[in-house]
């Protein structure tokens with residue numbers, strides 16, 4: 001089957017608070033987007049769709065071509081929307097008609113190992129319609145009501161959702177065509193459309209760079225990998 005990956009990179013990164021949109025913040029000599037794309041391109045893909053802020057489409061193309069090398073024909077860059085869901089929809093509209101499987105990935109999860117992509121793709125190839133990489137919840141979680149703790153929540157029934165989330169193209173197209181409410185991720189949107197979602201193992205390194213502390217962690221991981 002032919003696989004496309006939509007890399008959403010159109011957010012501003014308010015919580016990070018950098019002077020440039022989050023995907024264009026440097027981790028080392030290279031941007032978050034470029035690192036994310038390096039891991040994306042390790043998979044055998046038919047197409048990579050990068051969704052960038054409207055005024056950064058050219059910069060995104062530069063990063064994507066630098067990573068793609070001879071495979072630059074696989075790259076499509078489109079402008080995103082006001083919400084993540086709108087950005088995914090914009091990316092989905094640019095997926096080629098002969099693509100069978102679509103992965104949606106956050107550029108902000110820049111250090112996601114290629115093995116996570118492999119696990120998601122093989123689950124889809126095995127016939128799953130929707131696949132979500134998850135990691136165990138490590139913190140003790142409490143249900144609260146304002147300032148009061150109501151109860152502890154059983155961690156064993158919880159998991160943290162990551163990306164890339166993978167879908168049969170037909171399922172994702174149909175779910176997006178019908179989507180009314182705003183969902184936090186694509187798995188939630190597809191599940192709301194009545195499609196069962198299966199999990200595969202995510203990876204600690206697929207954490208999302210959200211805050212300044214996350215950025216420090218990503219930079220430190222790259223420095224120690226370079227040693």
Ligand code: CTP
Nearest residue numbers: 008009010011012013014015082083087107108
């Ligand atoms: N994203 C997007 N379009 C949007 C909002 C988010 O493409 N309108 C992308 C981001 O670029 C990011 C991913 O969705 O790669 C996950 O979103 P998040 O980490 O929340 O990034 P931002 O929305 O940019 O950050 P913040 O919420 O702190 O503003």
Ligand code: MG
Nearest residue numbers: 011013014084
């Ligand atoms: Mg956001």
